[in-house]
Amino acid sequence: MENSFQIQPVGVINKKAGNIYLEIRPDYNKALSGLETFSHIMVLYWLHENDAPDKRSVLQVYPRKNRANPLSGVFATHSPLRPNPIAVTICQIMKIENNIIQIKDIDAFDQSPIIDIKCYLPEKMNTSSIRLPKWAETKAK
């Protein structure tokens, strides 16, 4: 486990005039074909502002930066502070034009590097089997 892996950005998140665009590198145009048959996508992006040794070594946080929540391991949260600063989020597609995907909303900083796009397939799980702690029951603001 001593080796490390290389990630190449495939695009960038561009926020302008109240709209949000996923600008995919034109050489990946073909990788987008068929995406228009889906309503939603899973976007993996790099939390570039947290790609620093001191931030990648944080192991525990207060969820949602609220000290009323129990101090938790970063793997038990979606904190942007984590050993490998990758965020995963589901977004609704508004429009696709060539290599530009316009999406409805994303909780990401402008200019975050995109590292992967996957079609969104709903989880087929028994929702009664899902258990969460209290702090996670409400949606993050």
Next chain:
Amino acid sequence: MENSFQIQPVGVINKKAGNIYLEIRPDYNKALSGLETFSHIMVLYWLHENDAPDKRSVLQVYPRKNRANPLSGVFATHSPLRPNPIAVTICQIMKIENNIIQIKDIDAFDQSPIIDIKCYLPEKMNTSSIRLPKWAETKAK
């Protein structure tokens, strides 16, 4: 977008005697605290068998390796062939002991490097707004 990013594995998927264990590096023990309050986790792992230039340059595939499905861009699929070979999957926790998370099931090769664990938070979306192509409506085998 010319730069690249470094991923360090945080553990490894270990399949033995019909059981599946996520063996997290002991130096990340603290990052697991609180995970026992969740029933499910999101696991990000490296598709190490596809980390090669020829495989990372594949842009289109037949979904689920079925030529009856329309040739699709890899970003419109969950194909293990993609520019950055990262898989994202939801798993049910069976037991956590120190740095070992036993899970119910995972569609991953034995010894795949784990790159992140996040708590599973169900999507709060209007399911009637989700649109999928025909090939994606059934669960992969």
